[in-house]
Amino acid sequence: MNTYGWAARDSSGILSPFHFERRANDDNDITIKILFCGICHSDLHFAKNEAGMTSYPFVPGHEIVGEVTKVGHNVTKFKIGDKAGVGCMVGSCGSCENCKQDLEVYCPEMIWTLKTFGGYSENIVIDEHFAVLIPNSLPLHGAAPLLCAGITVYSPMMYYGLCKPGQHLGVVGLGGLGHVAVKFAKALGMKVTVISTSPSKKNEAVERLGVDSFLVSHDQEQLQGAMGTMDGIIDTVSGPHSILPLINLLKTNGKLVAVGVPTEAPEIPYIPLIMGRKLIGGSAAGGMKETQEMVDFAAKHNIIADIEVIPMDYVNTAMERLAKGDVKYRFVIDVANTLNSSF
Numbered sequence: 285m286n287t288y289g290w291a292a293r294d295s296s297g298i299l300s301p302f303h304f305e306r307r308a309n310d311d312n313d314i315t316i317k318i319l320f321c322g323i324c325h326s327d328l329h330f331a332k333n334e335a336g337m338t339s340y341p342f343v344p345g346h347e348i349v350g351e352v353t354k355v356g357h358n359v360t361k362f363k364i365g366d367k368a369g370v371g372c373m374v375g376s377c378g379s380c381e382n383c384k385q386d387l388e389v390y391c392p393e394m395i396w397t398l399k400t401f402g403g404y405s406e407n408i409v410i411d412e413h414f415a416v417l418i419p420n421s422l423p424l425h426g427a428a429p430l431l432c433a434g435i436t437v438y439s440p441m442m443y444y445g446l447c448k449p450g451q452h453l454g455v456v457g458l459g460g461l462g463h464v465a466v467k468f469a470k471a472l473g474m475k476v477t478v479i480s481t482s483p484s485k486k487n488e489a490v491e492r493l494g495v496d497s498f499l500v501s502h503d504q505e506q507l508q509g510a511m512g513t514m515d516g517i518i519d520t521v522s523g524p525h526s527i528l529p530l531i532n533l534l535k536t537n538g539k540l541v542a543v544g545v546p547t548e549a550p551e552i553p554y555i556p557l558i559m560g561r562k563l564i565g566g567s568a569a570g571g572m573k574e575t576q577e578m579v580d581f582a583a584k585h586n587i588i589a590d591i592e593v594i595p596m597d598y599v600n601t602a603m604e605r606l607a608k609g610d611v612k613y614r615f616v617i618d619v620a621n622t623l624n625s626s627f
């Protein structure tokens with residue numbers, strides 16, 4: 285199927301219109317007409333080949349929502365007209381230990397959406413297993429970022445047990461991932477502290493997102509005052525930073541979970557971990573079963589991302605602004621209404 289989207293051609297990361305082929309809709313597949321697609325920081329890392337893993341031309345986009353326009357003979361989860369979402373992965377082996385435990389994202393043969401042609405495009409053909417049903421009550425543009433940002437913070441909160449009412453959660457980096465983590469944590473009845481490099485985000489974080497406290501990460505006095513108070517921390521930071529101050533914020537037995545992929549890996553200070561029986565863990569997105577559970581949880585609690593909707597031809601400016609942290613808190617491309625006119 286001939287389709288079109290926007291692609292980066294080299295590590296400048298600059299995107300421009302691009303025609304390519306999608307596979308035909310097979311028996312287990314659905315075709316989704318893409319309506320909205322979020323811009324995750326991973327799209328930016330990949331467009332600029334910051335991890336050295338990008339193949340060009342690269343069509344970003346892995347926070348995809350749209351309408352099902354075709355269903356294969358074996359499809360059971362979807363019918364034409366349903367709203368569907370696609371996130372970080374489009375395939376896995378289906379038979380390894382991870383796949384059998386609904387942890388497809390850890391399958392050695394898992395296929396990242398970013399390694400195929402992604403959602404800054406007109407449509408996508410995907411095995412129904414790798415799509416989730418978006419409940420009708422969720423506005424689609426605000427739901428798009430749940431497909432990556434949402435599951436990437438929800439999954440570790442559940443797995444590491446950082447989801448209980450009354451627990452104190454630190455969220456480092458108030459960006460796309462971070463602000464959704466705040467919303468989930470507040471819905472779960474947790475106390476939330478944001479640790480941020482941007483004092484300008486404080487008022488809104490407290491007044492609109494309802495965070496209980498806001499620490500500016502370069503203010504030693506503020507950090508000192510919060511030492512040893514947190515049960516867990518979700519670190520969503522995309523750039524170089526030190527984790528020692530974060531470890532110091534944890535209580536004994538506290539857990540620091542890395543989900544951000546900083547351009548330089550931080551050093552791990554062993555002694556402060558040892559002296560507080562603390563853990564550092566990591567987490568990648570989440571399996572498909574849990575992604576559906578997360579979307580349903582979001583629908584139940586009316587959680588969507590705070591977004592700035594943009595036309596397709598604004599994408600390069602949006603990427604520049606994202607690199608500077610100038611977005612509250614997620615850009616979402618209005619694909620259906622603006623992709624055509626961008627050609």
Ligand code: NAP
Pocket residue numbers: 323324325326327329432433436456457458459460461462479480481482485520521522523524525542543544545546567568569606609613
């Ligand atoms: P984002 O919207 O750009 O948010 C990142 C936030 O981190 C920024 O808003 C900023 O918040 C803070 N920050 C940025 N640079 C920093 C630096 N050098 N030092 C300290 N703080 C800094 O990005 P995102 O889309 O949320 O993604 C965040 C990271 O997660 C990216 O690296 C992305 O690739 C990664 N990611 C991982 C997974 C996974 O599966 N594990 C999935 C999706 C994304 P403040 O202004 O509040 O400081």
Ligand code: ZN
Pocket residue numbers: 324325326327346372432433
């Ligand atoms: Zn992402």
